[in-house]
Amino acid sequence: HLKDDQSTHDTSKLNLILFTLTYGALVTQLCKDYENDEEVNKQLDKMGYNIGVRLIEDFLARSSVGRCQDFRETADVIAKVAFKMYLGITPSVTNWSPAGDEFSLILESNPLVDFVELPDNHSTLVYSNLLCGVLRGALEMVQMAVDVKFAQDSLRGDNVTEIRMKFIKRIEENLPAGDE
Amino acid sequence: MAIFSVYVVNKAGGLIYQFDNYVPRAEAEKTFSYPLDLVLKIHDEKVVVSFGQRDGIRVGHALLSINGVDVNGKFTADGKEIIEYLKDSTNYPVSIRFGRARLSSNEKLMLASMFHSLFAIGSQLSPEVGSSGIEMLETDMFKLHCFQTLTGIKFIVLADPRQSGIDALLRKIYEIYSDFALKNPFYSLEMPIRCELFDQNLKGALEIAEKAGNFGPGS
Numbered sequence: 001h002l003k004d005d006q007s008t009h010d011t012s013k014l015n016l017i018l019f020t021l022t023y024g025a026l027v028t029q030l031c032k033d034y035e036n037d038e039e040v041n042k043q044l045d046k047m048g049y050n051i052g053v054r055l056i057e058d059f060l061a062r063s064s065v066g067r068c069q070d071f072r073e074t075a076d077v078i079a080k081v082a083f084k085m086y087l088g089i090t091p092s093v094t095n096w097s098p099a100g101d102e103f104s105l106i107l108e109s110n111p112l113v114d115f116v117e118l119p120d121n122h123s124t125l126v127y128s129n130l131l132c133g134v135l136r137g138a139l140e141m142v143q144m145a146v147d148v149k150f151a152q153d154s155l156r157g158d159n160v161t162e163i164r165m166k167f168i169k170r171i172e173e174n175l176p177a178g179d180e
Numbered sequence: 181m182a183i184f185s186v187y188v189v190n191k192a193g194g195l196i197y198q199f200d201n202y203v204p205r206a207e208a209e210k211t212f213s214y215p216l217d218l219v220l221k222i223h224d225e226k227v228v229v230s231f232g233q234r235d236g237i238r239v240g241h242a243l244l245s246i247n248g249v250d251v252n253g254k255f256t257a258d259g260k261e262i263i264e265y266l267k268d269s270t271n272y273p274v275s276i277r278f279g280r281a282r283l284s285s286n287e288k289l290m291l292a293s294m295f296h297s298l299f300a301i302g303s304q305l306s307p308e309v310g311s312s313g314i315e316m317l318e319t320d321m322f323k324l325h326c327f328q329t330l331t332g333i334k335f336i337v338l339a340d341p342r343q344s345g346i347d348a349l350l351r352k353i354y355e356i357y358s359d360f361a362l363k364n365p366f367y368s369l370e371m372p373i374r375c376e377l378f379d380q381n382l383k384g385a386l387e388i389a390e391k392a393g394n395f396g397p398g399s
Contacts, residue, residue, distance in 0.1 A: 053369060054358075054362040054363065054369070056331060057329065057331060057333075057354070057357065057358040057362050058358040058359070058362065058363070060329055060330055060331065060354075060358075061329075061351070061354040061355045061357075061358040062355065062358075066330075067330055141331045142330050142331060175332075176191070176313075176328055176329075176330070176331070176332035177299050177300030177302070177303050177313040177328070
C-alpha cells in the first residue's frame, strides 16, 4: 500500500470494498453503454492505459527502482514491487518463452473480482481488462512496447488468472538522453 | 532565499512549469536631471545601461519604469521611444527605476529547450558508455541541479551554491508532480502545469528545503 502521507489522506484507512464496488460500477455502466463485450474490453483497456501512463510516475517516485536491464528484471519488478504496492498481491512469474520475451503472471487472487460472478450473457467480457491497459501504458512510458492480455481468467472458469506479457520492442523515439 | 527557481521540462523539451523564488534584487529608483549621465543602449528589445555606474545602478541593468510607470520594452507605457524621450530636456527632472531585467516567459521557454538539448551532451561526451546527462551546472552565482526521470521528464532547480539537500528536493518535487499534477484527471500529460495544489505543495517543499529540513516519510 502507499506509504502514509501527511499531505494526503491516510491510505491505510481507504476501504478496499469501496474500490471493488467502484470498479464494478464502472464495468456495469460500460456494459450498459456499449452493449457489446468486445467494445467494453476495448474501453477498459483504454482507461487502463490512461491510468498506467500516470501511475508509472507515482511508482517511480515512490519506489527507488532504477531502469531494468532486461525483460526478466522488468517482470520481477512488476510482480514483486508494483503489484504489491498497488493491489497488495504478489503474482508469480512463470512460463518464460525460450527467447525470453514473453512471460506469465499467475494471480492467485485478484482484489477486483472478489465478489464477482460473470453471467452467461457476458461470457466474453474480460472483467479485469483495465489491468492490461495499466501495464501497457506504464511500460510505454519507460520506452517498452508490450502486448498484455489475459490468458486465463478465473471468472470464466479457469483455475487461475493468468496475464500474458509479451515484449514487442524498445520505443526509440524521444529516448531520454543518457539511456542509449 | 537560497533556492532561486524551479523548472519542469517535458519529454519533448518544452517547459511545462516554472517558478521563481527569489526576491527581485536591488532595484534603484533615482531622480535625474538633464543631461542623463548614464549611457543607454537597446539590447534585446530592452533599454539597458551600457556605461556609467552610480548609486546601485550597474552596467547591464535594464530601465524598468519612468516616473513610476512600467515601460514596455524600448517604449514608454504610452508608446514613446525611451531613448528619444530622454534626449528631450523638457521631460526632466525624471524619475527612473533601473534593475536587473527578469527573463520573460518566452526567454525561459527557449532556455529550457536549449538546456534539454544540451543535457544530452553529458552522455555523449562521456568516456564510458551509459553515462547520465548533465546533472549539475555550476557558476559563481548559482548551481543548477537536474534530475531526469526514467520517463524523460526533467526537474531542474537553481539554487545557491552552498545550498545542500537539493537531491532530496528534486525527488520530492517528483513526488509532488506525480501526486498533484498526474492524479488530477483534468491535467493532460506533457502540457503546462496549472494546478494550484501543485504550486502550493511545491512552495512548501522549497521552504522545507531552505530550512535544511529533511523530507522524512510522511512529510
